[in-house]
Amino acid sequence: MRYATPKTAAEAASLLMEDAARVLAGGTDLLVQMKSGRLAPETIVDIKHLPGLRDITREDGGFRIGAAVSGAEMGEHTDLVAAWPGVVEGVNLIGSTQVQGRATMAGNLCNGSPAADGVPAQIAAGAVARLEGPEGTRDVPVAEIPTGPGKTSLKRGEFVTSIFLPARPERSGDAYLRFIPRTEMDIAVAGAAVNLVLGADGTVAEARVALGAVAPTAMEVPEAGAALTGSKLEDPAIEAMVDAVRAACKPIDDKRGTVEFRTHVAGVLAKRAARIAFARAGGQA
Amino acid sequence: MAFDETKHDYKVIGTRPVRPDGIDKVTGRALYGADLSAPGMLTAAILRSPHAHAKIVKIDTSKAEAMAGVKAVVTSRDFGLPEDQDLRDTQDNCMARDKVLYDGHAVAAVAAINAQVAKAALKAIEVEYEKLPHVIDVDDAMKGDAPLVLEGRALETVPEGWSQNVTNYCEFGHGDLDDGFARADLIVERSFKTGATHQGYIEPHACLASMGPDGRGELWCCTQGQYMVREVCAGIMEIEASQLKVTPSEIGGGFGGKTTVFIEPVALALSRKAGRPVKLVMTREEVFRASGPTIHSSTDVKIGMTKDGTITAARADLRYSGGCYPNGTCEMGAQAAFAPYDLKAVRTYGWNALTNRPKEISYRAPGAPTAIYAVESVVDEMCQKLGLDPVDVRLKNAADKGTKSSYGVTFEDIGLKATLEAAKAHPHYTAPLGPNQGRGLSCGFWFNFGGNASVTLSVNTDGTVNVTEGNPDIGGSRASISMIAAEELGIGYDRVRTIVADTTSIGHSDTTDGSRVTFTVGLATIKAARDAKTKMCARAAALWGIDPEAVEWVDGAAQPSGPNAGKFPPMSLAEIAAVSFQTGGPIAGHHESNADGAGVSFGVHLCDIEVDPETGASKVVRYTVFQDAGKAIHPDYVEGQLQGGAVQGIGWALNEEYIYGEDGILQNPGFLDYRVPVASDLPPIDTVILEVPNPGHPYGVRGVGETSIVPPLAAIANAMSRGAGVRLTQLPMSPPRVLSALMAKG
């Protein structure tokens, strides 16, 4: 097994063209999978030494978050937390204090878990991943990266260098909630993120609702967002949103939760997340 | 000199000194099971069954044996056939013969120069299986047409008509049930199920084994009982006990789970074959799949009560399964079920059935939590139906001194009423509850064991004392034993050092289980200290030229027992020790006995939980434990036992369980999906220690380690019923189960 610390993106991409090569960011998924015997990579490409990958930078009023930025670093970035509290709280839910010191938002995305806590709020935010590969750079919406449990749309040799969160209009807010049977150190049984922008009249002008752990990938539910638009989260709007969420759920039935449970709870979480996002946007019922 | 049987004016007992093993544990200097290495040591690994139940048609180890770096491979062919059935079961559990009986059952093992080679060698072993139908649930296993786990293992007591999987049967109780039920105003009959839980100790099983060509062996391992390990392993290795020296390491938790062997005989067999020391350490996954969880159960309870809350008759039918070999845990459940009650008519029936699960081993009060959960749930439901206060009803029917218990013994002084009264008087009992919150209560009980112990107490010439005993310290017992020695001798706690010896350094001591160590080893320490005091008095008497009977021991010194005895200044322990070589040689006291009189222990738990009505998630918001300790030697460690038991019970009630797939494969062999509570899941656990002295002990000590895991199951179920309006009859009360109950209620 080879461990490489490339200094340029091109070098990293060419290493990743080798057989059984894997990106290493925080390693909190990768090392666990290697230890359990599920993965046995030949080449490990540590991206933490690439220039700029550990930076959070302002760009066009938004934020570009390097693929090697840890969850703890995101949580300590005051402007980022103020603009995208839901995205940051999703990432900060990952693991424990120790895990937060290593885990990255990009690693959470590229690991491809349907239950990844960092992903639904990115989708609701309309985040865009920047990829580097043998054929150069391309930007892809985060929503299009995961394609199934453990699978992504990344091509051979490609990797994520950063994730871009767009500029925030006035009166906007987002939130993420997950359900786990205990208070920490667990995998989401269901997760829901809501991102809202309010109009001048205080009603919802734009809404995006995204779910985790209730389908093969995290996904946006456009009907749920539409149900909230034009409302101040009055009961009928919430009920319509919850119905849309539950209708979109296609969860598995396993030791962590039944189909009925995941479906029901996804609706509850979306309702609660919507209320938090609304309040963060300065909304008044 | 003579001794008062009981003692009350304590100087050391009841204080809270720092534990002697604390610094080593927090600095990493303490040596646990996996911490020892030896020159030339090999690393071992075990190949385990991927099937729940299968015939082993063929095992071909030749490819593994031929691999470079592989020094030994063993299968069941490398073991004999012990005559003793229990020993054979233990051996077969360590290495399957003919059939694998559960997912994770060992089939072969290798010893190699390192872990990588050992792992690769396991892959090279070819095992041909013929899959057999399996059975996982106890109720299924009892049916006539169930797949048979083992045949011909039913005890004579088992009535006809059951599947051969039913191996044990028992009956306890007295009085006329029909008459009792006829006198009841209300009869409630309910059925309950509980999942199998694991002790969840942090340290996996680990050992270092070395067998010499002369047939003598040494074993270093993490265990609750080095003598038990010696007896079992020597039996399996077909050597005399004296030829195997077993040294217990520090222990990272046991809770009953380390009162048998799972890997030690395998390491010894590999070492014998390889001629080199062998280290074998289980992974966490192996611990879940192939060590000993507790029983899972199915229980029916029927209770009759009059309108004023008097129980007129009570019956419980307990069906337990402790996995793939026979065991008698159902007997403890059947004895414990109604122990807190003084009943005229009571009957309990217990069954054990074999299932394709790992062989059960003790878990803190084995058998009692699930039995008392069922009983205390029904009692609570009856209080709700009759509009009666749950403490009052329990007080009305509470067992007391002189009560003939449901399992036959007549209680001596017991602390049940005192704990119930303490619970009722505590501010927690009447504190206001928030929205979606409910308060539940349950009694708990454990027998407590006495048994064999050996203690030697050596008086060093520098005035310090060494206590040598044979019981691994899993709950702070070295601190308690040192305190007892200091108390008896009248010297400071810092003058005493207690160590847990290997099997060649002191006589037999039973395993650390049954909440017996502070009681039994403490008793032996008191007697050993008194023996040393007698000897020291004799030394002083000789120096003074007076009769030994005329010398007494007061405040750490020998002194003439009265004006007629003569006028000599007191001689302290240090002074007597300093001249001991001139007065007859080294001084030591010792005591060996098989102790009776371990008083039973009762507790009451009070708990508030809050249930999220939309998700079924529950959170314990307040928790108070009331328990009779007889006499708390070191109150910190008594509180620790009460809190630890409560936490394990909370996990059992809410989330912990062995989950099996249709294929009989364990779905959650890890701490991610086998959910023990984490610190943030829990409120502070308050404790109230009561001290109703045990007449069987000079200080009144009762064991405290096990009672505390018994009440949480029902206390939480009762709180759930009162807070969320749903009474769950299946554990764990995981959020999906609670939510579906809430939705069914509408």
Ligand SMILES: Cc1cc2nc3c(=O)[nH]c(=O)nc-3n(C[C@H](O)[C@H](O)[C@H](O)COP(=O)(O)OP(=O)(O)OC[C@H]3O[C@@H](n4cnc5c(N)ncnc54)[C@H](O)[C@@H]3O)c2cc1C
């Ligand atoms: C104790 C513990 C608790 C956890 N709790 C949670 C939790 O609560 N919620 C949750 O969602 N997850 C949890 N996780 C999983 C994990 O911590 C997260 O998914 C984390 O975000 C992964 O980030 P990482 O940087 O450590 O990824 P790594 O392990 O470095 O990588 C993960 C995968 O993505 C690939 N990869 C990483 N970065 C890139 C990139 N830039 N481009 C392309 N591919 C890449 C890697 O090759 C690997 O396959 C937990 C893990 C542990 C060990």
